[in-house]
Amino acid sequence: MIPVTKPYLPSRENLDKYIDGIYERQWLTNNGQLVQELTRRLERYLGVENLLLVANGTLALQIAYRALGVSDARPEQDPEAITSPFTFIATASSLKWDGVEPVFADIDPGTWCLDPINIEKVITPNTRAIVPVHVFGNACDVEAIDAIAQQHSLRVIYDASHAFGVKYKGESLLKYGDAATLSFHATKLFHTGEGGAIIFKRKEDLERAKKMINFGITGPETIEELGINAKMNELQAAMGLCVLDEMEENLKARADVWHRYEKELSKTLQLQAKHGALGYNYAYFPVVFESEERTIRVTATLKQNGVLARRYFYPSLESVDCLDAKIDQPISKDIASRILCLPIYSGLEEVDQRVILSVLTEND
Ligand SMILES: *Cc1c(COP(=O)(O)O)cnc(C)c1O
Numbered sequence: 001m002i003p004v005t006k007p008y009l010p011s012r013e014n015l016d017k018y019i020d021g022i023y024e025r026q027w028l029t030n031n032g033q034l035v036q037e038l039t040r041r042l043e044r045y046l047g048v049e050n051l052l053l054v055a056n057g058t059l060a061l062q063i064a065y066r067a068l069g070v071s072d073a074r075p076e077q078d079p080e081a082i083t084s085p086f087t088f089i090a091t092a093s094s095l096k097w098d099g100v101e102p103v104f105a106d107i108d109p110g111t112w113c114l115d116p117i118n119i120e121k122v123i124t125p126n127t128r129a130i131v132p133v134h135v136f137g138n139a140c141d142v143e144a145i146d147a148i149a150q151q152h153s154l155r156v157i158y159d160a161s162h163a164f165g166v167k168y169k170g171e172s173l174l175k176y177g178d179a180a181t182l183s184f185h186a187t188k189l190f191h192t193g194e195g196g197a198i199i200f201k202r203k204e205d206l207e208r209a210k211k212m213i214n215f216g217i218t219g220p221e222t223i224e225e226l227g228i229n230a231k232m233n234e235l236q237a238a239m240g241l242c243v244l245d246e247m248e249e250n251l252k253a254r255a256d257v258w259h260r261y262e263k264e265l266s267k268t269l270q271l272q273a274k275h276g277a278l279g280y281n282y283a284y285f286p287v288v289f290e291s292e293e294r295t296i297r298v299t300a301t302l303k304q305n306g307v308l309a310r311r312y313f314y315p316s317l318e319s320v321d322c323l324d325a326k327i328d329q330p331i332s333k334d335i336a337s338r339i340l341c342l343p344i345y346s347g348l349e350e351v352d353q354r355v356i357l358s359v360l361t362e363n364d
Pocket of ligand 1: 161
């Protein structure tokens with residue numbers, strides 16, 4: 001079977017070297033040497049400051065909400081945050097889990113990111129934040145979102161789980177918002193098995209979050225505030241350092257796959273409309289068909305040919321019962337019903353990609 005994605009497995013020899021170091025130091029977690037090294041190297045690689053490594057991308061969102069005062073210990077205040085219905089469940093469920101009501105605003109039909117015009121319509125006195133998603137690594141309309149946030153005194157936390165290494169107007173896209181979060185799950189472009197990071201705009205927010213990820217403990221006998229366990233460990237960091245060492249090869253292989261798809265499919269299928277100023281990371285290749293019926297048919301034909309393409313993000317999140325969303329999001333619902341993500345990973349052979357392309361072009 002050809003999967004939709006494969007975790008990138010770096011050189012075993014390199015990984016063994018890092019693991020030897022862990023055995024020598026006998027230090028497994030709590031801000032160890034490798035976590036510190038990965039923090040520095042990621043800041044340099046991404047061109048950002050104030051980066052905090054955490055245990056996964058969902059905790060990255062939750063710690064960001066807490067450090068920025070979006071979620072707090074007073075749920076009777078009914079806080080709300082405006083977010084996208086067209087994303088992985090964790091963006092919205094992490095808000096709900098922390099007592100913040102996710103309020104959806106519909107997406108732009110071309111870029112599939114939150115449409116700023118729809119954000120303004122759902123702001124209430126209880127709105128504390130906007131949580132937009134740079135979906136599939138595309139940049140949100142960051143200027144318009146920043147302007148709305150300023151005008152209404154709202155926090156902005158970008159779920160940038162898909163946007164590792166993405167540049168916007170020549171600089172890291174992760175610099176926008178009060179914070180941006182990354183997921184380093186095994187299936188993501190850059191990964192640590194499980195893991196994640198938060199990039200804060202301000203140093204004081206980073207310092208606050210640092211305490212929060214280690215139970216609020218600040219010394220052997222001091223607990224300064226309410227915290228949780230969200231620390232990354234040394235084994236995760238070792239994997240990350242090795243994946244980062246091979247990032248150029250990984251990116252090049254994905255870019256080759258991405259460009260072959262684009263060349264063959266851009267005339268007949270709807271692709272994501274990318275921001276002009278975007279430096280893309282080739283993490284995903286979603287296509288949109290003219291009908292849900294054809295989407296289901298192509299998915300089945302691909303499966304008969306040994307290819308597991310995935311319908312994501314489907315379903316649109318306003319239809320997920322446990323999120324209690326009451327309002328229809330017609331554009332997100334429509335795109336979600338017709339979208340398919342095609343296999344893309346380093347190591348996907350051109351012959352296998354040809355099989356996928358022939359199914360997609362035959363089924364016109
Ligand atoms: C992967 C992902 C997450 C969750 O990250 P984990 O590391 O799996 O917890 C959150 N949001 C989006 C958009 C994602 O794709």
